Amino acid sequence: MRQHIFTAILALVFGFVGAGLWSLSGLGQTRTRDYLLANPGILNEMVEALKDEQSGERLAAVGDELYDPFPGAVRGNPQGSRTLVSFTDHACGYCRQSEPDVRRLIAEDPELRVVVREWPIFEGSEAAARMALAAAEQGRYDAFYQALFELGQPTTATIARAAEAAGLDLERARRVADSGEVAAELARNEQLARSLEFVGTPAWVAGDRILQGAVGYDALAEAVKQVDGA
Template identity: 60%
Template sequence: MKNHFLTALIALMFGFAGAGLWSATGLGNGQVRDYLVSNPDILPEMAEAYQQGQAKDRLAQVSDTVEDGFPGAVLGNPQGSKVLVKFTDYNCTYCRQSVAGVDQLIAADPDLKVVVREWPIFEGSEGPARMGLAAAKQGKYAAFYHAMFELGPPTAQTVEQAGQIAGLDMEAARTFAASQEASDALAQNISLASSLGFSGTPSWVAGGQVIEGLVPTARLAEALETEG
């Protein structure tokens, strides 16, 4: 499957490059092929440009939805006009490592709104994600989110502890965590992640760009300053 994908991608790149070079220089197909074979360093750039174009197309299809997260599941300024979307999992080491960088972005920009989308992709993550939504429902999401990551990989005990640290009404939180509303919110996050082509956490939407993985904070800050 991987080899078929690479073959198809290379074929596409040769096709696009061939058309571009032919129109720009008048080179024939054979000459274009020879040029590309002699300059293989441009292929990664072409692949990246192609992937970015595909990502923008996918984002355009869900742009009206992706920034409109579950009410209360927000860090920073809830009314901010600059929006960073984070797809996250409490069992994800890279998500935990990204917390400090996101906090730095928030501290540096009072207009930044961080929409957090709970995306439980690891085993044992759905329960904490549901409790995160329950915390958002009670207006105490940021405290729960930070406590969960500070306490390490989630367990039933750490989820309970994080809820207490956040000051949740635990009985109400457990009831909401088991609700259809929580199920629907997680289903939407899963659907959006799939639509955007994400393969893991953390994943981001920033400044009209789709970004995957643990990236430098400066990369996110740059994207937030570049709309479209």
């Protein structure tokens, strides 16, 4: 994807900047190249502008469904005026690495609503995703979410221990985890992730910004700050 973006940027640069320089000062492609080498920040700015435009188009295509969570699968303030959407997998090390950043954002911003979309793409993580949604149905999503990440990789044992730590009604949770509603939610999240062209977890949406990977607290905070209501 990065190669495609770079190629598109070069085409734009030589198509518009090069043409403009030629018409204004008689300079050709060689001088345009020299200009770009002396001002490399232009390329970075154009790359970011193109990425933002493409992100906006993909977000418009998926619509408001992205922000409509599975009942209870929300962290922070469920009625908050700023929304961060998080696609996560409990077997993902980068998701675990990002967890302190998300907790910090929630602690610092009482208006932050974090919609979590369970996207189990790693082997063995679907059982954890199903139990997480079962915890959401009982209003214990955040407790289960944090407990499982603290216990490490999801296994039958760690999922059971996280469910116990979250105070779940286990019989009820197992029924919900195996339900058609949970299966439909996982399928929905898969489709949303593919439509947004995510390549892995974690992946984030804040307003019209898309971020992928363990981008760190500063990048997430800056993206959230741009959301309407900030």
